[in-house]
Amino acid sequence: MTFGSDRSSIVTSRRALLGTVGSLAVSLAGCSALPGFSASLDGDRLAALVDDTDRPTVSHGLGLSVTDEYRRASARRVEMLLEPIPEPIGTETVPNGVIRRRLESNREDAREHANAAADEPTIGARLERLRLARRSAADAAGIWAAIDEGRTRSEILEATDAQRTSLESFDEERVFLVGSDPIAAVWTHADVASLLDTAADELASVSDVDEPAPSLAVGAMAARLEASRAAFEDASHAYETLVDSLEDAERAALSEAAASLADRRSDRREVLPDPLSADPHEYVDRDIEPESTSATVLEFALYEIEAVGDGTPVREPARYVRDAARNLVAIEGFERLRSRIETGDPIVIETVDDVADRRNDAITAIESLLDAGALERWVASNLCERLERADQLLREATGQSVELNAVRTPVALYCLTAGMARATPDIVAVLREVLS
Numbered sequence: 001m002t003f004g005s006d007r008s009s010i011v012t013s014r015r016a017l018l019g020t021v022g023s024l025a026v027s028l029a030g031c032s033a034l035p036g037f038s039a040s041l042d043g044d045r046l047a048a049l050v051d052d053t054d055r056p057t058v059s060h061g062l063g064l065s066v067t068d069e070y071r072r073a074s075a076r077r078v079e080m081l082l083e084p085i086p087e088p089i090g091t092e093t094v095p096n097g098v099i100r101r102r103l104e105s106n107r108e109d110a111r112e113h114a115n116a117a118a119d120e121p122t123i124g125a126r127l128e129r130l131r132l133a134r135r136s137a138a139d140a141a142g143i144w145a146a147i148d149e150g151r152t153r154s155e156i157l158e159a160t161d162a163q164r165t166s167l168e169s170f171d172e173e174r175v176f177l178v179g180s181d182p183i184a185a186v187w188t189h190a191d192v193a194s195l196l197d198t199a200a201d202e203l204a205s206v207s208d209v210d211e212p213a214p215s216l217a218v219g220a221m222a223a224r225l226e227a228s229r230a231a232f233e234d235a236s237h238a239y240e241t242l243v244d245s246l247e248d249a250e251r252a253a254l255s256e257a258a259a260s261l262a263d264r265r266s267d268r269r270e271v272l273p274d275p276l277s278a279d280p281h282e283y284v285d286r287d288i289e290p291e292s293t294s295a296t297v298l299e300f301a302l303y304e305i306e307a308v309g310d311g312t313p314v315r316e317p318a319r320y321v322r323d324a325a326r327n328l329v330a331i332e333g334f335e336r337l338r339s340r341i342e343t344g345d346p347i348v349i350e351t352v353d354d355v356a357d358r359r360n361d362a363i364t365a366i367e368s369l370l371d372a373g374a375l376e377r378w379v380a381s382n383l384c385e386r387l388e389r390a391d392q393l394l395r396e397a398t399g400q401s402v403e404l405n406a407v408r409t410p411v412a413l414y415c416l417t418a419g420m421a422r423a424t425p426d427i428v429a430v431l432r433e434v435l436s
Helices: 007-022 043-048 068-082 097-117 123-148 153-173 182-204 214-245 254-270 293-308 317-342 352-367 374-395 404-435
Strands: 040-042 401-403
Touching: 040 043, 040 352, 040 404, 043 352, 043 374, 043 401, 068 097, 068 123, 068 214, 097 123, 097 214, 123 214, 153 182, 153 214, 182 214, 182 317, 182 374, 182 404, 254 317, 254 404, 293 317, 293 404, 317 374, 317 404, 352 374, 352 404, 374 404, 401 404
Parallel strands: none
Antiparallel strands: 040 401
16 A cells, blocks of 8 residues: 555545455455565465464453243244245246345345344344344335335325324333342443334335335335334333343442543543644654554554544433443553553564464453453453454465565454453443442
């Protein structure tokens, strides 16, 4: 990558690169060499480092909790929506091939999502699968109702009013109750808030449908309405399940906790380098090469802090607390990496074994959190996702000769993962203090 002389274009180029890495779209073999780096590594050996069986398996138990009966009811809702649609759908029933294929595809997708839900590793993932199943089933059901019963767009729009009223009423009555485990309660409240946002967004999009045929438009509108209902039902059930489980529940002063964390985060961010006025090699108080792996790692770490954003501690304090936890871990991870490099321990990659060492160090750091509390394991779960991003980049090296500068991308992710894992206990202690 060639940076221009204009400062703003440099920053823009960096962020474009980092965003691309975040989406797993960067190919190791596709990166061009930077000046001074002509050595390369064997891509097959790099890809061989990735062993899916050695990544930690993490279960943290934080977030949504729903009853088995509720999940079964969501699955039954899928079949109830699909029941009126004839099987198979012949040309005499639906002559239009586009509409017929949409019907069949949505029905198939709905059942696939519903069947896959039970195999998802977390409650949140299972509920998400069931929401996808309900969306596809409602799309198919809406199309068929338009064909068979003459259902119109206006009827779908009328149904949104009742859904909007339910959302607004629930949101007004919701209170931040906690029991003996405030962290678990806060994480559930945060997930409920996210689901309510999803429900509101889906509802707002019902009227934005643009389809070539009236029946397809009705199906698409019905799908969005059903997605809103499903997210709202998940949120309200999870909230009620939490409240019913609490003994001696009391209203939490989450706004105060969120404000305290906002102050802490602001204080920590004030002393961070400004990416608009400093290059990555200037983030430390010693001389390091501008294009070194150490500089790349520091740049990635600072980007992670920026990526979370500032948010607001007022309207949804539970979600702010959760986001602040993630952000503070990133800040502390950056500071530890910076201190390590400043004290003369640079990150050097010259061989495949060096890459393996960084990966193993990240795994070891994550594993150190697995015997701790639920919050530490929640962070570990997030860090495992980061580890997978880096592993995916190494898999893409198969059959290639990889420039050293290109391999810095997964290495930076491994180093940052390790730093954040080792920073986690201190940040967890801060959160427990704030929420106590």
